Amino acid sequence: MxxxxxxxxxxxxxxxxxxxxxxxxxxxxxxxxxxxxxxxPRTRAFLLISTLKDKRGTRYELxxxxxxxxxxxxxxxxxxxxxxxxxxxxxxSKANSSxxxxxxxxxxxxxxxxxxxxxxxxxxxxxxxxxxNFKTKMVITSKKDYPLSKNFxxxxxxxQTSYCGLIRVDMRMLCLKNLRKLDLSHNHIKKxxxxxxxxIHLQELNLNDNHLESFSVALCQSTLQKSLRSLDLSKNKxxxxxxxxxxxxxxxxxxxxxxxxxxxxxxxxxLINLRFLSAARNKLPFLPSEFRNLSLEYLDLFGNTFEQLExxxxxxxxxxxxxxxxxxxxILYNRLQPSILKEINVxxxxxxxxxxxxxxxxxxxxINKVFL
Numbered sequence: 001m002x003x004x005x006x007x008x009x010x011x012x013x014x015x016x017x018x019x020x021x022x023x024x025x026x027x028x029x030x031x032x033x034x035x036x037x038x039x040x041p042r043t044r045a046f047l048l049i050s051t052l053k054d055k056r057g058t059r060y061e062l063x064x065x066x067x068x069x070x071x072x073x074x075x076x077x078x079x080x081x082x083x084x085x086x087x088x089x090x091x092x093s094k095a096n097s098s099x100x101x102x103x104x105x106x107x108x109x110x111x112x113x114x115x116x117x118x119x120x121x122x123x124x125x126x127x128x129x130x131x132x133n134f135k136t137k138m139v140i141t142s143k144k145d146y147p148l149s150k151n152f153x154x155x156x157x158x159x160q161t162s163y164c165g166l167i168r169v170d171m172r173m174l175c176l177k178n179l180r181k182l183d184l185s186h187n188h189i190k191k192x193x194x195x196x197x198x199x200i201h202l203q204e205l206n207l208n209d210n211h212l213e214s215f216s217v218a219l220c221q222s223t224l225q226k227s228l229r230s231l232d233l234s235k236n237k238x239x240x241x242x243x244x245x246x247x248x249x250x251x252x253x254x255x256x257x258x259x260x261x262x263x264x265x266x267x268x269x270x271l272i273n274l275r276f277l278s279a280a281r282n283k284l285p286f287l288p289s290e291f292r293n294l295s296l297e298y299l300d301l302f303g304n305t306f307e308q309l310e311x312x313x314x315x316x317x318x319x320x321x322x323x324x325x326x327x328x329x330x331i332l333y334n335r336l337q338p339s340i341l342k343e344i345n346v347x348x349x350x351x352x353x354x355x356x357x358x359x360x361x362x363x364x365x366x367i368n369k370v371f372l
Contacts (some may be wrong), residue, residue: 001003001031001032001099001102001103001106002029002030002031002032002111003004003027003029003030003092003095003099003103004027004028004029004030004095004096004099004134004154005025005030005077005092005093005094005095005100006025006026006027006028006092006093006094006095007024007025007026007028007030007049007051007090007091007092007093008026008090008091008093008130009049009058009088009089009091010088010089010090010091010253011086011087011088011165011230012088012089013087015314021318021349023092023282025091025092025093025094025164026051027052028036028049028050028051028242029049029050029051029057030047030048030049030050030092030103031047031048031050031057032045032046032047032048032106032110033045033046033047033048033059034105034106034110034355036048038231041179041225044061044063045061045062045063045111046059046060046061046062047059047060047061047081047090047107048215048224049090058346060083060088060090060092061085062107062110062111063110063111063113064111064112064113065083065084065085065111066081066082066083066084066107066108066111067082067083067084067106068082069082069108070082071104074097074100074266074339075097076097076200077092077094077095077096077097077100077154077177077178078091078092078093078094078095078175079092079095079100079104080092081104081107081229084113085250085326092187094154094155094178095154096154096175096177097177098175099154101139109126111309121202121213132330134155135153135155135156136155136156136157136158136178137156137157137158137159138152138153138156138158138159138160139160140160140161140162140164140165141160141162141164141173142163142164143163143164143165143323146161146164150363151172151365152172152173152175152176154175154176154177154178155178156176156178156179157178157179157180157181157201158179158181159176159181159182159183160181160183160185160206161173161175161180161183161187162183162184162185162187163186165187165188165285166184166187166188167187167188167190167195168189168190168193169184169192170191170194171195174193174195174198174199176199177199177200178201179202180201180202180203180204181202181204181206182196182199182202182204182205182206183204183206184205184206184207184210184211185206185207185208185209186209186210187210188206188210188211189207189210189211189212190210190211190212191210191212191213191214191326192207192216192219194216194218194219194222196219196222196224197218197219197221197222197223197224198222198223199224199227200223200224200227202224202227202228203227203228203229203230204228204229204230204231205224205228205230205231205232206230206232206254207231207232207233207236208232208233208234208235209234209235209236210235210236210290211237212233212236212237212238213238213239214234214236214238214240214242215241215242215245216239217241217242217244219260220242220244220245220247220248221244221247224248224251225247225248225249226250227250227256228248228250228251229250229251229252229253230252230253230254231248231251231253231254231255232252232253232255233254233255233256233259234255234256234257234258234259234278235258235259236258236259237259237260238256238260238261239259239260239261239262239263240262240263240265241261241264241265242265243265243266243267245265246265246267246268246269246270246271247270248271249272249273250251250273251271251272251273251274252273252274252275252276253274253275253276254271254274254276254277255276255277255278255280256277256278256279256282257279257280257281257282257300258280258281258282259282260282260283261282261283261284261350262282262283262284262285263284263285263286263288264279264284264287264291264345265288266286266288266290267290268290268291268294269288269290269291269292269293269294270290270293271294272293272295273298274294274295274296275297275298276296276298276300277294277296277298277299277300278298278300279304280299280300280301280302280303280304281300281302281304281306282303282304283305284301284305284306285304285305285306286306286307
């Protein structure tokens, strides 16, 4: 039984000696091995850690030798096995979560002296070809090169599958928990699964030149809110984006060229980190008022059908009125007769303009109080 991951072996004596570990794992192949000898009646179980520099590997005995398991982040492909002798912590990271869980279950059985219901390896050197699973980048640009019977390497951080004729997102891609950049451009994808939001480290998503008609609310409310920096939705059939799209507040680059957009989300001003916005050749008739809240460095809106207003909007400036003018306007508005007012200064009436427009909403009794 083998597991491909990154490993760091930390000695618990280092802090006592005033030393610190470098804090970085190396690519390794972990093997669960058994060895039987004539001198010892029971089978011994070992954990063999092999690296590219040490293919024969270092082995650690497991039977009754594990002090503790740390599995809080096992769903993220991380775990730690603490051994009694030697006093080390074996820190595992960037592992396939399901493979890691199965491997740890087998290690627990070996620690208890139970039989492991899985194929175990022998204490032999690991081949160089086994380390090919540690690829971090894979680029596929033709349908014939697309893997159908073979899984993608779990350690991928950048995956590009363009011109492959995909009509949907391959669910195997959604198991790549270390993925930071996913390029699915130039395919025939019509709908995005909500589980893309489970890629917690995804920073760049390229969906250029597909058949998308929408960007789902579930994706807008997923973990992409905290991770996604760049999104390319150009050359699709999107007519509108949901208002929840503005929750992707880490976005810095957004491309929406060559769609059928008829409007931007009304709360687009909430994309406070957006610096690059391209929405050329759409059907935008106007820009929402919150558009002015963006801090853009690049903007391309070429080829949209912006409407030209025939009549300019009336802009009213609110200027504080004097008490005299406010009272006069209310008198005219309420058609009050001078005879019902007491002790009105005749000069006040002479100062009233011939044409007065009233903005305020003051009750007659309030006007009377002003003049009494």
